[in-house]
Amino acid sequence: MKFPYSEKVLEHFRNPRNVGKMEEPDGKGLEGSPACGDMVAVYLKVDPETTVIEDVKFESYGCASNIATASIITELAKGKTLEEAKKISWKQATEELGGLPSVKAHCSVLAVEGLRAAVRDYEEKHGLVSAKEPTTENVVRSRLKHVMNPMAGLDIVRTELVTKINVEDGNVRILLDLPSNHQFAAAIREDILEKIESLWDVKEVKVVFTE
Amino acid sequence: MLDRMVYLDNAASTRLDEKVLDAMKPYYFDIYAVATSEFGYSMGIDAKEALEGARQTIASSIGASAEEIVFTSGETESSNMAIKGVVAALLGKKDKHIIVSKIEDFPVLNTAKAFEKAGYKVDFISVDSEGILDLEEFKKAINENTALVSIQHANQEIGTLQDLGTIARLCKEKGVLLHTDATHSYTRVPIDVSKIPVDLVTMSAHTIHGPRGVGALYIRKGTPINKWMDGGFQESNRRAGLENIPGAVGFAKAVELVTPEENESLSTLRDHIIQKAEEEISHVTLNGSRTRRVPHNANITFHYVEGESMTLHLDMRGFAVSTGSACFSRSLEASHVILGIGGDHERAHGSLRFTLGRYNTMEDADTIIDAIKEIVEQLRAISPLYENK
Numbered sequence: 001m002k003f004p005y006s007e008k009v010l011e012h013f014r015n016p017r018n019v020g021k022m023e024e025p026d027g028k029g030l031e032g033s034p035a036c037g038d039m040v041a042v043y044l045k046v047d048p049e050t051t052v053i054e055d056v057k058f059e060s061y062g063c064a065s066n067i068a069t070a071s072i073i074t075e076l077a078k079g080k081t082l083e084e085a086k087k088i089s090w091k092q093a094t095e096e097l098g099g100l101p102s103v104k105a106h107c108s109v110l111a112v113e114g115l116r117a118a119v120r121d122y123e124e125k126h127g128l129v130s131a132k133e134p135t136t137e138n139v140v141r142s143r144l145k146h147v148m149n150p151m152a153g154l155d156i157v158r159t160e161l162v163t164k165i166n167v168e169d170g171n172v173r174i175l176l177d178l179p180s181n182h183q184f185a186a187a188i189r190e191d192i193l194e195k196i197e198s199l200w201d202v203k204e205v206k207v208v209f210t211e
Numbered sequence: 212m213l214d215r216m217v218y219l220d221n222a223a224s225t226r227l228d229e230k231v232l233d234a235m236k237p238y239y240f241d242i243y244a245v246a247t248s249e250f251g252y253s254m255g256i257d258a259k260e261a262l263e264g265a266r267q268t269i270a271s272s273i274g275a276s277a278e279e280i281v282f283t284s285g286e287t288e289s290s291n292m293a294i295k296g297v298v299a300a301l302l303g304k305k306d307k308h309i310i311v312s313k314i315e316d317f318p319v320l321n322t323a324k325a326f327e328k329a330g331y332k333v334d335f336i337s338v339d340s341e342g343i344l345d346l347e348e349f350k351k352a353i354n355e356n357t358a359l360v361s362i363q364h365a366n367q368e369i370g371t372l373q374d375l376g377t378i379a380r381l382c383k384e385k386g387v388l389l390h391t392d393a394t395h396s397y398t399r400v401p402i403d404v405s406k407i408p409v410d411l412v413t414m415s416a417h418t419i420h421g422p423r424g425v426g427a428l429y430i431r432k433g434t435p436i437n438k439w440m441d442g443g444f445q446e447s448n449r450r451a452g453l454e455n456i457p458g459a460v461g462f463a464k465a466v467e468l469v470t471p472e473e474n475e476s477l478s479t480l481r482d483h484i485i486q487k488a489e490e491e492i493s494h495v496t497l498n499g500s501r502t503r504r505v506p507h508n509a510n511i512t513f514h515y516v517e518g519e520s521m522t523l524h525l526d527m528r529g530f531a532v533s534t535g536s537a538c539f540s541r542s543l544e545a546s547h548v549i550l551g552i553g554g555d556h557e558r559a560h561g562s563l564r565f566t567l568g569r570y571n572t573m574e575d576a577d578t579i580i581d582a583i584k585e586i587v588e589q590l591r592a593i594s595p596l597y598e599n600k
């Protein structure tokens with residue numbers, strides 16, 4: 001039989017490590033969306049003294065690359081400190097897996113981003129974010145790149161759904177080129193709130209639709 | 212692990228029937244001359260006779276006469292020839308206006324898009340949730356000066372059959388030519404051009420256990436059509452290039468081998484796949500129509516899981532099927548058909564297409580759904596979208 005993946009990828013795909021949902025995780029990251037065809041959730045249990053990752057679990061709705069990368073990432077992260085875990089790169093993960101087809105880069109990057117998001121979530125919740133970066137229009141924009149446009153399967157920034165971003169005294173206003181009664185309006189709004197409300201200096205987020 | 216591959220991707224390509232190969236062989240080893248006129252040499256005359264015999268078989272299968280059939284290299288060429296040939300012939304006589312459906316297969320869809328890029332007005336007509344053409348939208352789009360309408364007979368992914376009779380009648384009322392891509396219905400669902408006033412029909416051998424690289428285009432007598440590939444004077448000066456005589460003979464043999472009984476048994480297998488999946492697996496959606504469907508196609512979305520993961524697991528167990536997931540396709544785009552019937556990306560990503568052929572058995576239908584049941588359970592256990600729904 002001939003498969004487009006290395007033995008190691010297939011092995012992790014068949015028997016993914018550290019799978020499942022974690023009850024009351026210390027940190028949680030969710031990247032991607034059903035629309036883009038890949039979604040990964042990463043959960044962390046962290047020792048508050050040493051910041052060592054004691055346990056890590058993942059869930060994946062995705063293709064083989066996504067599942068295998070998420071699996072290897074959890075193996076790499078376990079036992080590492082948060083600082084060390086943050087440095088785990090996509091390149092490192094793919095090398096561990098014996099390479100991935102280049103067209104599948106997007107699906108595997110998502111797993112790495114999931115881990116980083118989980119670490120960031122822990123840091124934000126535990127006041128560990130050093131030299132807090134004030135939330136600017138650019139910070140909001142880059143976070144919105146992780147919100148999917150289900151109609152296109154790409155993010156809402158790239159598909160020009162976001163027409164304007166306003167940040168003033170912790171109040172964020174996001175204008176979308178989408179009517180409020182659109183079938184995906186509620187889902188997109190919810191996704192945006194989840195991504196932006198957790199920013200440390202944000203007080204309120206308003207999502208404004210067209211008529 | 213099965214001791215053999217279970218192949219359920221017969222809309223993509225089929226295993227050649229041995230009887231087809233037997234019919235073709237003499238035209239490679241014994242009668243390998245080009246088709247000559249009756250004033251040529253004997254081997255060329257024999258070749259010509261074989262070619263014309265094959266043409267008659269294809270013609271009879273759709274109620275046409277032999278001179279209305281042109282052999283081509285397959286679906287892509289037939290559809291390109293139909294659209295580009297007719298549109299070129301009508302340039303200056305009709306408006307630069309073409310109508311197709313949103314869920315056409317790529318030869319028609321991308322030809323239409325190429326015309327759009329070149330400045331033509333192209334209407335891509337919507338379909339409903341079963342894939343059936345929106346006739347009201349179609350009636351609004353068509354007018355006396357429309358150059359060509361191209362609406363498929365059956366869909367390549369979800370197997371939905373269009374009401375070709377009604378579409379053809381609406382075209383005739385406006386005096387507009389109609390092409391249909393019948394690749395995915397040909398011989399499985401009858402099409403009779405002596406009853407339905409369709410002007411051009413695309414057919415192909417590769418979906419019916421015939422040789423690949425052979426197809427045909429039916430061109431109703433009197434239809435204005437330009438030659439779009441320059442070269443020799445073959446096929447009554449309609450299609451240049453050396454005639455593929457073994458291919459034409461094989462195509463005709465493949466057509467003869469399809470029986471109503473076979474189509475009946477394919478539809479039994481199809482219904483079994485759909486019924487078993489719906490009964491034994493939760494959160495599934497049948498894509499397409501329950502009734503207006505070709506006998507050999509089932510297309511089902513298994514929610515909360517992604518298609519490429521399913522097809523890879525299936526491949527490792529010895530099953531070949533395809534999916535509408537972006538991750539599976541060469542273009543990395545989700546199926547335009549599933550999106551066209553109002554499905555979201557998640558529905559496309561989780562869809563599997565089962566297309567049946569002569570060599571599939573009831574055991575194949577049973578074992579693949581048993582395998583999918585296990586795989587879906589395994590993948591849902593790790594899916595963040597699935598929480599004991």
